[in-house]
Amino acid sequence: MKIIVHKEILLYFIFWVSVTSFAQNKSDRELILIDKDWRFSLGHLYDTQKDFGHAEGYFSYLAKTGFADGPAAPGFDDRAWRKLDLPHDWAVEQDFSEKASYSHGFKSSGKGFPEKSIGWYRKKIMIPQSDEGKIITLKFDGVFRNSKVFFNGHFLGTEESGYNGFEYDITAYVNYGNENTIVVRADTSMEEGWFYEGAGIYRHVYLQKTNPLHVITNGTYVTSEIQNDTAEVTAEVTIENKGNYKGAIEVIQTIINASGKEVTSTAENRLAPEFYKTANFTSKIKIQSPLLWDLDAPNLYRIITQIKQEGKIVDDYETNFGIRTIKFDPEKGFFLNGKSIKLKGTNNHQDHAGIGTALPDELQYYRIKKLKEMGSNAYRCSHNPPTPELLDACDKLGMLVIDETRLMGINDYHLNDLKRLIERDRNHPSIICWSVGNEEWNIEGGIVGERITNVMQGFSKSIDPTRPVTVGISSGFRSGISSVVEIMGYNYMGNGDIDAHRNDFKDQPGMGTEEGSTFATRGIYFNDDTKHYKSAYDKKPRPTFFSIEEGWKFYASRSYLAGMFIWTGFDYRGEPTPYGWPSVTSYFGMMDVCGFPKDNVFYLKSWWGSTPVLHLMPHWNWSGMEGKEIDVWVHSNCDEVELLLNKKSLGKKKMEQYGHLEWKVNYTPGTLEAIGYKNGKKILTEIQKTTQNPENIKLSIDKENPSNANVLVITVEVTDKKGLHIPTANDEITFAVKGGKILGVGNGDPTSLEKDQFIDDITLVPITNLEEQKLTSAELLQELPTFSESDWTAAFKDRDYKIQAKSYVYRGQFDLKNISKTNMVSFFYKKIGAESVIFVNGNKVVPSAEDSQKYSFTSSILKEGKNTIYIMAKPLQKIKDWDVMNTDPGIIQVITPSEPWKRKLFNGYAQIIIQKDESGSEVVLSATAKGVKAGVLNVNQKKK
């Protein structure tokens, strides 16, 4: 029986639902973020010894379950590994190398670096006894790439793509009431994209607990239809039963509005699905006068799906959704809620300055706000499924999205990825279109491309019929993919005749999925090929490409085109076209990798945005160029602009729609001023002043980043004695922070090979050549006698555990390279005896207070090169014959503390990203540089 309840009809029932069902009854569902406290080490691609002996065992984990070996085994000793929190990208931590991948920004990691292409992550978690009976799942939002996951020594599976979310049911393997071990091995020896992709667990990880009867992951699909002033919401839900319950269940769906108020609710009685089966439920719920999701008012609703079994709520699952309509019209372009909207879009990859792909959630909001600030209303996730938090940011801030899968094809690899993408993302109101491919040069113009598109397009529709499908196409317009794709995705006007294609396919809507690919370096106004700098004036980058202005004029003047997506909003690592090494980031961005605007941002803001804009370029610091001609440009949406140099007018010019203004000005230091007029009235002025020498460091929180955020994005600059920003400053700034942790530093210089992160280096040094001698006394010697050299034999060789000596002495060596007083050297001992006494280079060492098996060595007892360790120990006894005894004495860990964090300014700016400590509410950042006064920023607002 299906009950539909409307607020206005049965108020008391709603009250009952809210109080009795989801207020009081906490269901079994818990989603626990487990990003904190992981151990990490690099392994090795093919040398199993350097990969900590992984896959050396007699039985592999594929032969017998629970046989994972090396770090994948639960008992593996990872105490000497680095501690870190997720998200993490080990590629960005590496130095640059000319031998490294061009497309991955020359970071010496991954392809071609076998010792830096495998990353191991380990974590211990307690799972209480009380969880027995629940379904326990490990959920990963994405691991780059080819990850293998192990739990308590059991192999759970492999996820090839670095962009898919995935999960494993671990219920059967859990040690309830005890410690459990999660291990992930990521392999980045292959690339998926031709752009920087990061390395490791760069998205969140969760532990999920549910009742056996539960909504499956991404198990809701919420759509709506609007008629007059009513939205009919269709909520489909997939419920799975991983338990033995048979009988009735009730499925309750409650809609909550943005202010947390219940809007309406339905309940339906059904039979629970059978063991390990799923069942689908569909409810139709009406909302009167819905608040639509729109660009300026991104209203969201939540639907809470509850499963009730024998009077108890056993599961509750929340889905955010928005009510809105979308339409692509072949003649009139795109419509949101019936209103024509030109798509003013950008393409973007995932990485950010200093932190690579491991973006804290707040950075997603920062980046989307920067794009909105530029006037952009659309974002193409090129060329892969994005992090879920990016889509949340787009939903919450009002940004339209093209969501893209990675690879075209019709097999399980391709279609399964596409299915997971759509099922994960289809409730996001921000998504307006699925993209099933990009520039598939081998197939796009021919019949194979046509066939694949037909399958992928139909397949998409079978999962989400509410959104159209596009492909970014760069050749063979009017044939192949472009002849069948639902929304034509033009990649570049120069790649074909867009109007001609449109004339042939009048019923096919279209948009510019990529346009631009212009080159610009922030703060640079003269091309300098020797330094790999491109001037920031908006110019045609290559003969067959167009400037941003040319591009926008083309798209803006054709109503049949839904809009254009610029390549790209932000610079990214990799693809430093038109240069190569030592350029490491792209030049395409409207903003640099930090989000500092290049001048084109103001062109777009003028014509994409809705506020008056006046931007004057270049800066006015041209010492040595006195009397020489400088190109002065103005980006503005004023009707007229007048330019003045040192108060003398250089003339007023009329602004053409979607244009810009230019003057040639002979350089004289002083003040260059632009005055903007609208309807004959002066409305804006903008000044570029010649500055003086740097005096002070200025630190400020970026305005798109609230100071009560957990992650602070801080702009670093230097100013002259009048407080003017110095646009040419390149000072190196050194940082220190209290109350927080620096996550990364950047400056937007495409050729900077400076470090992005300053982290302590950890080197693990094995103990080699382990030998032994039998001792006759059970008493362990506290001083080191002289042993006869001829009595040493290889340790543990042919040991008969039934007849062991009373005690043994073991001797081994470890090699220390470039050792200095600042190194911290510790021995993580693994018991090879019941009791032990340890000597290093003849000195007795004592265990540390926090760990009785850890010995920290003072530098005075260590030497460069070969060091000798003696371990006196009573032997371990076997209890059962088949017991496997430890013969590995452990590992030496050498920590080399990093230098202080620092970064040069690039043309006036650098950026530092800080994560606040959980406990403290105050962050103090200090910055110093040669010849200028130090800067201090005190952020003392309370956390959100």
Ligand code: GAL
């Ligand atoms: C396109 C491609 C993008 C990027 C861009 C650079 O062909 O789709 O991913 O490589 O060129 O111009």
